[in-house]
Amino acid sequence: MRNILDGVGGPVRPRHIVIVDDDRDLRELLRELLEGHGHIVVDVETGAQALSFLRSHGACLILLDWHLAPMSAPELKAVLDDDPALCRIPVVIVSADLRLDRNELAHYAGHLTKPIDLVALFEIIERHCGAEGDA
Template structure:
């Protein structure tokens, strides 16, 4: 297996079970994973960490994931963002404008791994 050199992936989702599933599997692949359950927590992580990729829920708790991604894109234009969504089979046009990838829920671990490998090349 090719090691990703401990690149950091942020799982930004309000569902703790989904964050745990992603964290465990991505750590097994050699990634360093940080969890964020709110936009404020995500902002704090980005201020303190060098991040290779954000996996962001379209419906991020009280926050609109598309708006969060739009704000992040303005501050970190080269940081890839992939959306999770369990309510939309496809991304809206607004979401596609700010997304580098999409992982529909439920997803396979293979889909998660392929998306992360493609976007977190660093």
């Protein structure tokens, strides 16, 4: 039987991806899935943890929960945008909220709705990390 992900998301080399979500189960599930496809993944619960990691290591992509606390997704994005070392890292919003404002989402590199479409996820990773992604 052919896997729907065959040919999608097969990295040329590992990509460093940061998952920022307060839902531990979702973080672990995504981490295991992406690591199983050869990516290097760090999952954190808060925006402060994400900033601490990113300032030390960088990343090729951030998957960010919209409803994050205590630092919201827009607040974290503003800090990233103000930092010359971090402002070029693509940030993709991940949310179950179907009522998100399109104008706000325009400031991000993409948007995935929970439950996450895995083909769309791997297409985003390929688009933003490419063969030259951080390893």
